[in-house]
Amino acid sequence: MNMVETEAAVCLLVLVFALWKAGQRIHDEELEAQRRLRRKLMLAAQRKRAVRRRGSRLQREHKRQQYMQMMHHYYFDIMQTSKVWAYPRTSDWWEITAQRFTDDQWLEDFRVSRETFKSICTTVKPALERRDTAFRLCIPLEKRVAIALYKLASTSEYRTVGNLFAVSQTSVCRCVHEFCKAVITLLRPKLIQTPNQAKLAEMADYFEERFGIPQCVGAIGGSHIPILKPPQYQSDLHNRKGWHSIILQAVVDGKGMFWDLNIGQSGREHNVGDLRNSRLWAWATTSNAFSGRVRNICGTNVGYFILGDSAYPLQNWLLKPYPDTGRLTEGQEQYNIRTSRARCVVVRAFGKLKGRWKCLSKRNDCSVNVVVDMVETCCTLHNLCELHMERFVPEWGDGEDTVRPPCNIDNERSDVRSALQQLFMQQQ
Known part of the structure; x- marks a missing residue:
């Protein structure tokens, strides 16, 4: 092989290598373009899903607000004014008349002075205090104690006491029973x-x-x-x-x-x-x-x-x-x-x-069991009155x-x- 042929072979090899290198570069550029395209599509899909999730969340929040407004309107505007949900009563006797009682009038109805009444409320507060709910307001602690004391100090029926304090007969019964349990648990060990x-x-x-x-x-x-x-x-x-x-x-x-x-x-x-x-x-x-x-x-x-x-x-x-x-x-x-x-x-x-x-x-x-609790409660309150020298x-x-x-x-x-x-x- 002469010199000319050798040079021609070398040039051919260089040309083939250059063509292969150019093709490889073109292929890499196509792959990079595809990757960029896939990335753009993926980011676009993510943005689309985020927008969809945000829209769903806003829609759910809007529906929840509508539901809460509907429930609030139903329970507080309709049910509280409905005779089926709560019988309309007036509590003017307890909230106005009883608060203006003289000391003798207060003692006549509740058998304890105002100071002793406050002391009893403070003692039984852990057992009798309740919280308001979304359905209705609870009976305040002082009113619950007053209901129980009025029932124990008189021969009135649950119906009469309920009409006086603007609560149901069931609420009067529950207040009396819970008050007796609280006095027996919290006051009796100290007084008897x-x-x-x-x-x-x-x-x-x-x-x-x-x-x-x-x-x-x-x-x-x-x-x-x-x-x-x-x-x-x-x-x-x-x-x-x-x-x-x-x-x-x-x-x-x-x-x-x-x-x-x-x-x-x-x-x-x-x-x-x-x-x-x-x-x-x-x-x-x-x-x-x-x-x-x-x-x-x-x-x-x-x-x-x-x-x-x-x-x-x-x-x-x-x-x-x-x-x-x-x-x-x-x-x-x-x-x-x-x-x-x-x-x-x-x-x-x-x-x-x-x-x-x-x-x-x-x-x-x-019932006999409830009467036993009421007797024990009255004995405890008797000792409390004697201890405080109630008239x-x-x-x-x-x-x-x-x-x-x-x-x-x-x-x-x-x-x-x-x-x-x-x-x-x-x-x-």
């Missing part, structure tokens, strides 16, 4: 509790200073609470006086405040002195709390005790009168007189309880009906009773 040794010593000193009976920490008694004839077991709750009732059995200190309650015993039971299943019996017999401070009286070591009538069993911590057989000695008669005078504290306490809270003095149309109007009392079964003649003896008999004779 088993006394410790320091409290027993304080009660004994006060009782001795007032009645001249040493080591006495209270008196026990019972009272009938009238109820509606129950649907079942009517004969068990039918008392000897001809109507249905349950029995409230309570221990009262010298100031007339309850410190032990036993509620719900059948009214048929004439003898209310059966304490063996009560909390008081278990506390007195197992803890030996009544023997905390012992005093020597006429040669006999005497611990704390309470006074009861002839229906109760004679114990060293529970004294009863001598049965009147017509052959009592002078000392026994003196003992009966002095202890009977002291036991009047429980009668007066029951009188104030039923005088303040009239729902206990007349027949209660609620009691004598006209409120209507002859307290305490449980007084006939005296049973027995031959029981008690060294404590004999020692007190000797002490009273010496004091004469």
